[in-house]
Amino acid sequence: MRLVVDNVNKTFINNNTEHKVLENINLNVGKGEFVSLLGPSGCGKTTLLTIMGGFQKSDKGSVxxxxxxVEKPGVERAFIFQNYALFPWKTIKENVLFPMKQQKVQKEERERRLESLLEMCDLKGKENMYPHQLSGGMKQRVAIIRALACDPxxxxxxxxxxxxxxxxxxxLQEExxxxxxxxxxxxxxxxHDVDEAVYMSDRVIVMSRNKGQILEDLKIDLQRPRNREISEYEDYKTRLTKILSKCYEE
Ligand SMILES: Nc1ncnc2c1ncn2[C@@H]1O[C@H](COP(=O)(O)OP(=O)(O)OP(=O)(O)O)[C@@H](O)[C@H]1O
Ligand SMILES: [Mg+2]
Structure with a gap:
């Protein structure tokens, strides 16, 4: 599916002061394209992503x-939250099965997907534990497989x-x-990882702390799977690192 961010604006009010986080943001993500968002902490990445997900509304503009x-979350979109957002009262298995049950995936198919996803994320044997019994990295892996369970x-x-x-x-980058x-x-x-952005993306977008403005929209023109050893790969990383450093000088 094609995703278009059209002139999105978002302002938050904290302690009676307006804070314009996103101003006139435009972004096109083609069908089957992989786009990464990079930028300093607080520049509005999560805000933009949650607006795309339909979890919050823009003040002006649309997705x-x-x-x-996009008016609300939908079954065709899966979202992996920064803080995992697992159901604490459900076991790992129940967390992963939940969206599949919601979408009425057949029991055998549910079990089959669960098994293969647990295998992929090295979580076999942990399926009956609860989120609070896992490490941060394990919880994050559960969030990933829960998002993938319904073939978004x-x-x-x-x-x-x-x-x-x-x-x-x-x-997991490879998977x-x-x-x-x-x-x-x-x-x-x-x-926040430049290497990850270059490894995974067709395009990397760098956002600035100044109202989320897009400072760079860089196409990564390298064959897949990417080879970290070649100089062009390093060149992309160097270029992005330079742009990111500039964000902090603003
Ligand atoms: N619900 C909210 N109410 C008020 N202010 C908010 C809210 N959500 C985000 N903000 C503010 O908007 C700004 C952007 O936040 P956001 O979470 O989008 O940043 P981010 O780029 O994802 O940062 P990080 O890299 O640290 O995750 C921050 O200044 C934050 O304090
Ligand atoms: Mg964030």
């Missing part, structure tokens, strides 16, 4: 999904791998890439 206005057409991810350890992070390619998912991912 369109295949030309249809659009995947919105807020730092989905931020708490995951180095090795698992690289494995996510595979799933994204196979299912032609339209993906938007917030990350």
């Amino acid at each position: 369109l999904l295949d030309d249809k206005k 057409q659009v995947l919105l991810m807020d730092e989905p791998l931020g708490a995951v350890d180095f090795k698992m992070r690289q494995n 996510l890439e595979n799933i994204w390619t196979k299912n032609k998912i339209t993906a938007v991912m917030v990350t």
